[in-house]
Amino acid sequence: MGGGFRVLHLVRPFLSFLPEVQSADRKVPFREKVIYTVISLFIFLVCSQLPLYGIHSTTGADPFYWMRVILASNRGTVMELGITPIVTSGLVMQLLAGSKIIEVDNNVREDRALLNGAQKLLGILIAVGEAVAYVLSGMYGSVGQLGVGNAILIILQLCFAGIIVICLDELLQKGYGLGSGISLFIATNICENIIWKAFSPTTINSGRGAEFEGAVIALFHLLITRTDKVRALREAFYRQNLPNVTNLLATVLVFLIVIYFQGFRVVLPVRSKNARGQQGSYPIKLFYTSNMPIILQSALVSNLYFISQLLYRKYSGNFLVNLLGKWKESEYSGQSVPVGGLAYYITAPSSMADILANPFHGLFYIVFMLSACALFSKTWIEVSGSSAKDVAKQLKEQQMVMPGHRESNLQKELNRYIPTAAAFGGICIGALTVLADLMGAIGSGTGILLAFGKAMADLYFDEVIDVVKTDSQVVYDKVSRINARSEENDFFVELDVHSELYPMLPNEKHRMLISNSLIINGSGESKSLTDKFEYVMHGLLYKMADAKSEGDADVKVEVYISFGGLQLMLRGDPLKMHKFKVDQKLFLLLRKN
Structure with missing residues (x-):
């Protein structure tokens, strides 16, 4: 600069005046x-x-x-x-x-x-x-x-x-x-709400006598106290205005659907321009912008609710104010709920029966959710540095190209996938939110997506390694084979690296990380691990085997990962390598410590 x-x-x-936590x-x-x-x-x-x-x-x-x-x-x-x-x-x-x-x-x-x-x-x-x-x-x-x-x-x-x-x-x-x-605080706040509504021992007088607020406790209470068990089950599963078992099951179902869809991705092959035979891939996830669309959509709707409520309290007779939203206090929760205007139509219907009674409300809400999430998702990739142009720049800086495509066409090729993944991923996020809301999931569809919508990077190995020996005659030209030991768990590391792009010398210390993703969950941001490391490879774990080191009575596990023509062999305690599985696609990242 x-x-x-x-x-x-x-x-x-x-x-110098700002509070700061020193890096580990x-x-x-x-x-x-x-x-x-x-x-x-x-x-x-x-x-x-x-x-x-x-x-x-x-x-x-x-x-x-x-x-x-x-x-x-x-x-x-x-x-x-x-x-x-x-x-x-x-x-x-x-x-x-x-x-x-x-x-x-x-x-x-x-x-x-x-x-x-x-x-x-x-x-x-x-x-x-x-x-x-x-x-x-x-x-x-x-x-x-x-x-x-x-x-x-x-x-x-x-x-x-x-x-x-x-x-x-x-x-x-x-x-x-x-x-x-x-992410932790949002998830905890939402999970606390779910646990409370499932197991709350608080009793509420609903007009049918005192009932437990918690859905699970209410289920057992009704089964024990009611003589008609079928009617008791029906009430526990479908009671109105209080959490019921159907809501709880819907919550679990949405969790499982979110986890399932997080595995969907398109993998683009890439290879190094400089290291002959070094190949890898660039995965583009279905949820390319994670749950950022629902965060932005929630912020927009919440602020509209806030402004509408303030205006309605002071100018309830004004036509434009009523067009924005009409409000009344709920007799059950004591909170203001929208009953008319735009605020009402962008609020989730309370049930399928509500949709049948007012189909235009249901249709408007679904169209609004899907289009808003798609629009926010496409906009976010442009302002957050994750568009096709930004990704192409990152790949060029890492000297990576796509086989069969000229380097100048890299951005054009990425443009075929990334904007589509962003828009379609946003629509899927919106659809999951609508599904959760219509099924009555506890914590609301937005809450569940906020709690579990982020695909967090799962770290398989994160240690400082001490380089013991380097050998530049073993593999290819400009490629060195490194022998190293990890400081904390004493893993043995044998790694091929491009010596011109990332030289490693004996007695140096380097931080080595192995992860299934490059995405970090930050403060409403989509950060990449590549921002914190100097050398990145992507490869396939193709083999795991038991091994016994010379002079060592304990059995070790060896993990083999191929990065095209380059290879990593990691040997260590099997109890500390339980996350590794054959056929996993993993990222390896290095930086000088």
Whole structure:
């Protein structure tokens, strides 16, 4: 990048004041990662139940009720803002970087640090702004009732909670935990809701006497207390206005469908221009943009609901306001629900019976969901750096080409697949959401897709290796065979690498990672592992065999992965290599430690 002034340089003076988690300088053991993840989750859940000190009231309809599922927030608690600040800042910074409004070179360490700092600073500013807006809007009572001292205290509590979420997410993403904090918090919030509605011991008077809220507990309670067992089963499976067993089974079914469809992909063959015989493939998944379409669609709808409710409360007689949405409070939940206008038609019908009673509502909702998800998915690939043009650039930088196609036609060939995968994947995400909503799945279709829609990279090997020996005479010209040992589990590594593209010398340390995917789940982003590594190969695990090292009484397992003409042999403890299976397609990534 040039040495002139850039917008990111404005962040430099603030970097020393921003909270930061240092990257792990060693391979964090899996058990430690589990502990860090559990502790982070515990802190988040405690904050989600800890009431805000100094608030006057949280009674009445919640204006953000429809947004809670994507905010991972809980009304009236320290976690009132949820993940809003960090998700919003992440989306804004990615949009700015993807549209080239700000210049970022991900290959430059300083640029990555400045972008991360800018995202963090923006997240803190958003937390402050939202906290002030919540207090001034009267969410917790008027400022006059609260008093200036309590108002400031509430703002400080919300801001501090926002900073905690930012730090917890950074802790997990920098190698101390499993996956992304944002994905974890959203999934936990939704799963907590599902578990509660399945096993809640709370009793509710529904007009038919006291009933348990939890679907499973209600099933056993009805079977034990009712003499007519068939009628008891029918009520447990189909009761209205409370979670039932059908809802629970629908939730499980949607989970299974999502997991099944995540395996769908088109694999494009690629080969190295420089390393003769080195071949691989570039997989394009059906869910190419992951669950980003449903996140953006949910954000759009939730904000429309919020604006519509505010306008309807003050101007309920206005024609244009009624066109946007009419609202009334539900007698069961106490929340405002749309009963007319655009807000009503973009809300999922409550059941199949509701669709039959109002087919236009059902049709409008289905068309809206499918078209919105497809449009958001196609738009997202352009602004997030995952379009055909961006992928072609990445492959060229890695000196990879598609067999049978000229290098200049690489983008044209990718354009045949990526936009289609993005649009069709978005439609499938929308269709799964509609299916879950119509089947009455607990947690809503949006919630389930947010919790389980991300295809997280599954790491098979992630260690620092010490190079013991290199031999450039064994394989091909410009290819070296490396012998190395992993530091943590003492695996033996024999690896062929292109010595011009990625030289490895004796006594050097390199981080080696083996994964089934290059996608990382970030803060509302689709990041790639290639951003963090210098050398990438894609190959097939073709053989596994037992082996016994000389002077070693323990039986080891050897894993063989072919990267075209290059090969990896990994020998180690079978208990620590249980994830590997023959015929798996895996990525190998390297960087100097």
